[in-house]
Amino acid sequence: MRRVNRSERVRVALTLNGRRLAAEAEPRMLLSDFLRQSLGATGTHVGCEHGICGACTVLIDGVAQRACLTLAVQAEGRDVRTVESLAAADGALNPLQAAFRNNHALQCGFCTPGILMSFTDLLARNPHPSEGEIREVLSGHLCRCTGYANIVAAIKEAANGTAGAAPNPSP
Amino acid sequence: MKPRPFDYARPDTVDEALALLAEYGDDARILAGGQSLIPMLNLRLIDAKVLIDISRLAALDAISDHGDMIEVGAAVTQNKLMAWPGLDDKLPLVAAALPYVGHFQTRNRGTVCGSIAHADPSSELPLALAVLGGEVVLRSKQRGERILAAQAFQKDMLTTAREPDELVAAVRFPVLAGQGVAFREVARRHGDFAIIAIAAVFRNQELHLGAGGLSGRPQVLRVPAEDYPHLLANDVVRFVEGLEGYDDLHASAAMRRDLFRNLASGVVGEAMRCAA
Secondary structure, three states: OEEEOOOOOEEEEEEEOOEEEEEEEOOOOEHHHHHHHHOOOOOOOOOOOOOOOOOOEEEEOOEEEEHHHOEHHHHOOOEEEOHHHOOOOOOOOOHHHHHHHHOOOOOOOOOHHHHHHHHHHHHHHOOOOOHHHHHHHHOOOOOOOOOHHHHHHHHHHHHOOOOOOOOOOOO | OOOOOOEEEEOOOHHHHHHHHHHHHHHEEEEOOOOOHHHHHHOOOOOOOEEEEOOOOHHHOOEEEOOOEEEEEOOOEHHHHHOOOOHHHHOHHHHHHHHHOOOHHHHOOOEHHHHHHHOOOOOHHHHHHHHHOOEEEEEEOOOEEEEEEHHHHEEEOOEEOOOOOOEEEEEEEEOOOOOOEEEEEEOOOOOOOOOEEEEEEEEOOEEEEEEEOOOOOOEEEEEEHHHOOOOHHHHHHHHHHOOOOOOOOOOOHHHHHHHHHHHHHHHHHHHHHHHO
């Protein structure tokens, strides 16, 4: 049995974007803070910290979940993937990211990392979702600037494999 | 919005979890999916001395088909039940209710039993369990297993008959193959807490009509089929006027009763068409 006292800091090891990493955490530390503050992976954003806004959504063992509703100790030994895992090493965007760019599906970008991870999960389960299915998953995220129409368009483009077909915005 | 400090325990067996519950009682909270518990801890609405994390207990992560009922273990997530191949045929009311439970991302982690144990009066799964006449399986170190009917389990808003040393180990949904069901809820946005939820089931020549969000716990009206439809409208009016309702930011008690009065017949009609 794993037991950790409230004031104890224990080593929590997990796989983050394919790399084995570890840092110390006390029981009450949220995975969202552990990723950003202890492991330095600041791509995952923290909004509401009670599971509503979706900004902190990450993949744990391939499944999209709220990092703010997960304790760091619960992710021990798990495979965690964040937005940093999506682009290639040279910075080339993956098809989902490219579709967001093509469709102006982000403005300030605060909500984007969580949305990208939710749809990485959805598209892995269901490569050709209907617009209704896309909107159902998107309802688990709040975007306060771009609006949802362009996000839906981007996901449809990514799902249809037509990323890059839409006109690129002028530089 | 960080939780106050607590101890964390991740038992390797159900017996270890029950031993911890026996030791800590009310000071312990079971952490299964954490989709209601961790928000309340983060907002500091509640405190816990120790969290007992059962999410990795394989023995609790099973959906078992017992013929006349389906047993869902305490670590089974809402999306796992949604993806269970027998769901549409055997538990059509649960299949209709689950898409209203939170969001895709919270269903990936939130558990079926956790939602029922949390006992929010507007929650969909406690309502479905009550209307179907399901059961809750409770286990403790001292007294072993006891089984309560859904209506005996949920007593009031966020209040259940669970003793402090008991674990909600599973819930049991009766199988309702080939019978008419319908589910509908009213919320400000998809995935929000329901303002009201309505569930209807026809079985054994009886209509079971359930109301969520109209009192501290789900309420069920039973109407014999031969009385339908001429008595139903009066029954619904009497039923809904007997429910105290509650006021919150989203709706007054009177608005909740109005919504139910106006929408119940449509839900019953859908269940009847689905039974035909």
